[in-house]
Amino acid sequence: xxxxxxxxxxxxxxxxxxxxxxxxxxxxxxxxxxxxxxxxxxxxxxxxxxxxxxxxxxxxxxxxxxxxxxxxxxxxxxxxxxxxxxxxxxxxxxxxxxxxxxxxxxxxxxxxxxxxxxxxxxxxxxxxxxxxxxxxxxxxxxxxxxxxxxxxxxxxxxxxxxxxxxxxxxxxxxxxxxxxxxxxxxxxxxxxxxxxxxxxxxxxxxxxxxxxxxxxxxxxxxxxxxxxxxxxxxxxxxxxxxxxxxxxxxxxxxxxxxxxx
Amino acid sequence: xxxxxxxxxxxxxxxxxxxxxxxxxxxxxxxxxxxxxxxxxxxxxxxxxxxxxxxxxxxxxxxxxxxxxxxxxxxxxxxxxxxxxxxxxxxxxxxxxxxxxxxxxxxxxxxxxxxxxxxxxxxxxxxxxxxxxxxxxxxxxxxxxxxxxxxxxxxxxxxxxxxxxxxxxxxxxxxxxxxxxxxxxxxxxxxxxxxxxxxxxxxxxxxxxxxxxxxxxxxxxxxxxxxxxxxxxxxxxxxxxxxxxxxxxxxxxxxxxxxxxxxxxxxxxxxxxxxxxxxxxxxxxxxxxxxxxxxxxxxxxxxxxxxxxxxxxxxxxxxxxxxxxxxxxxxxxxxxx
Numbered sequence: 001x002x003x004x005x006x007x008x009x010x011x012x013x014x015x016x017x018x019x020x021x022x023x024x025x026x027x028x029x030x031x032x033x034x035x036x037x038x039x040x041x042x043x044x045x046x047x048x049x050x051x052x053x054x055x056x057x058x059x060x061x062x063x064x065x066x067x068x069x070x071x072x073x074x075x076x077x078x079x080x081x082x083x084x085x086x087x088x089x090x091x092x093x094x095x096x097x098x099x100x101x102x103x104x105x106x107x108x109x110x111x112x113x114x115x116x117x118x119x120x121x122x123x124x125x126x127x128x129x130x131x132x133x134x135x136x137x138x139x140x141x142x143x144x145x146x147x148x149x150x151x152x153x154x155x156x157x158x159x160x161x162x163x164x165x166x167x168x169x170x171x172x173x174x175x176x177x178x179x180x181x182x183x184x185x186x187x188x189x190x191x192x193x194x195x196x197x198x199x200x201x202x203x204x205x206x207x208x209x210x211x212x213x214x215x216x217x218x219x220x221x222x223x224x225x226x227x228x229x230x231x232x233x234x235x236x237x238x239x240x241x242x243x244x245x246x247x248x249x250x251x252x253x254x255x256x257x258x259x260x261x
Numbered sequence: 262x263x264x265x266x267x268x269x270x271x272x273x274x275x276x277x278x279x280x281x282x283x284x285x286x287x288x289x290x291x292x293x294x295x296x297x298x299x300x301x302x303x304x305x306x307x308x309x310x311x312x313x314x315x316x317x318x319x320x321x322x323x324x325x326x327x328x329x330x331x332x333x334x335x336x337x338x339x340x341x342x343x344x345x346x347x348x349x350x351x352x353x354x355x356x357x358x359x360x361x362x363x364x365x366x367x368x369x370x371x372x373x374x375x376x377x378x379x380x381x382x383x384x385x386x387x388x389x390x391x392x393x394x395x396x397x398x399x400x401x402x403x404x405x406x407x408x409x410x411x412x413x414x415x416x417x418x419x420x421x422x423x424x425x426x427x428x429x430x431x432x433x434x435x436x437x438x439x440x441x442x443x444x445x446x447x448x449x450x451x452x453x454x455x456x457x458x459x460x461x462x463x464x465x466x467x468x469x470x471x472x473x474x475x476x477x478x479x480x481x482x483x484x485x486x487x488x489x490x491x492x493x494x495x496x497x498x499x500x501x502x503x504x505x506x507x508x509x510x511x512x513x514x515x516x517x518x519x520x521x522x523x524x525x526x527x528x529x530x531x532x533x534x535x536x537x538x539x540x541x542x543x544x545x546x547x548x549x550x551x552x553x554x555x556x557x558x559x560x561x562x563x564x565x566x567x568x569x570x571x572x573x574x575x576x577x578x579x580x581x582x583x584x585x586x587x588x589x590x591x592x593x594x595x596x597x598x
Binding site: 093 | 462463465466468469472473475476477478479480481482483484
């Protein structure tokens with residue numbers, strides 16, 4: 001058995017009287033696509049924030065490749081190769097799209113790794129940035145990488161979030177609801193992108209509400225409810241579980257509801 | 262209008278685009294379009310002391326430059342890093358006292374105290390402001406406003422560095438020429454240097470920190486490092502100006518921590534155009550001499566001064582430089598095809 005690349009060990013987080021996370025333990029193995037699902041307010045985004053250092057867990061430990069990263073500064077964790085996207089997109093609205101990537105390409109990690117897919121040492125950062133954007137679906141022919149970020153539709157902003165992760169040549173990407181707010185066709189074009197990143201050997205943790213697309217890419221799924229881990233397993237195992245059905249729908253009839261999901 | 266003429270209109274509208282980069286070298290006119298405003302600024306600033314009648318107005322020009330450096334550092338911090346700093350007086354006072362102490366206690370000549378005050382003052386200011394760096398907006402402004410008051414009271418209460426009398430008998434610059442042109446040259450170097458820096462990739466990081474610090478953290482970049490670097494740059498500039506002020510007056514005292522040095526640069530930045538870096542200079546060139554001219558009105562001076570400020574804010578709230586730049590870039594028929 002290979003050792004986990006990312007491990008949460010009995011992590012709890014308390015906000016005042018609210019237990020946002022309660023004793024969550026999970027292992028992510030290299031090459032995994034781990035899906036995290038759960039009703040609203042079940043602590044999915046809190047997991048992301050804890051792993052990437054944006055908030056410190058109240059108790060418990062988080063390990064990246066056996067190194068304790070609990071409570072480390074966010075930029076240090078990103079520097080080690082654990083990157084994240086934000087659920088509410090956080091681009092630099094005052095800059096054109098490609099300059100959004102010049103910033104991560106300026107980071108110490110990008111300097112060490114030479115940016116995503118090499119070439120970073122030779123080309124200047126703006127050129128590398130446009131290359132990355134083109135790979136991720138910003139059509140250079142229609143000048144989209146050069147447009148002001150504030151004028152881009154949501155689909156591109158979500159891709160921009162992913163592109164920021166990719167420009168750091170990450171080992172782990174934690175996607176916080178990359179499909180939310182996208183149209184069906186935008187989601188359809190996003191799925192192959194995730195699959196491609198997986199094929200390139202990047203470990204992915206996906207927080208998602210879009211179950212159908214998630215099950216298409218994820219090899220393991222973890223279900224959260226009220227800050228606790230309900231179950232972890234393959235998509236079929238999870239969907240057959242009675243506790244999951246109860247958390248989502250209160251009672252039976254999952255197949256009927258799933259057709260609308 | 263025929264199609265060809267319409268076409269010509271559209272091409273002409275692109276003059277700014279066409280005078281960017283390599284295209285600027287296509288003709289003398291396009292080169293002039295780019296270089297003339299800069300040339301006017303440099304030549305104007307260098308010749309200004311020559312045209313001033315008498316020593317008094319030459320001294321005013323030096324004070325204009327000191328305020329302009331402060332306004333520049335405010336503009337840089339507020340509009341390129343997102344830290345609204347009211348610490349102008351803090352920078353001036355720190356730089357002034359360091360220059361005064363070095364000169365009168367250790368006998369360092371003015372030519373060395375000015376750069377030393379910039380570096381030591383920059384380090385001191387950055388260390389003192391370091392705990393406030395996570396603050397944003399008005400909270401950072403309040404803390405930076407508190408620092409000059411704090412320093413002045415400490416010097417007064419402990420009676421150190423001459424107490425309320427300040428340090429007297431500090432050397433002046435070796436000649437009037439050095440006094441005039443050192444500070445003008447410093448100002449020009451700072452204006453062009455900062456402008457160049459904010460356009461590099463590192464300058465982009467500053468803008469990014471202002472725009473969205475969470476995303477910068479997620480990009481693996483330490484925002485504290487870049488914020489303190491920005492504060493160091495701004496405070497070193499302010500301290501350098503303060504050191505010059507000390508040598509011009511041959512005196513340093515707690516009035517160098519006066520809030521004038523915090524407030525006037527902000528007014529100048531608003532009038533000149535915020536976020537342009539040249540605008541603050543323009544604002545100081547208007548505000549400081551006007552304040553001197555209005556001395557004839559005695560107590561009514563502040564009334565006229567305030568009316569002028571209100572007028573600018575009401576009728577040209579974007580700032581002179583922003584307005585001028587826009588008009589300049591709209592020169593459509595500047596060049597025939």
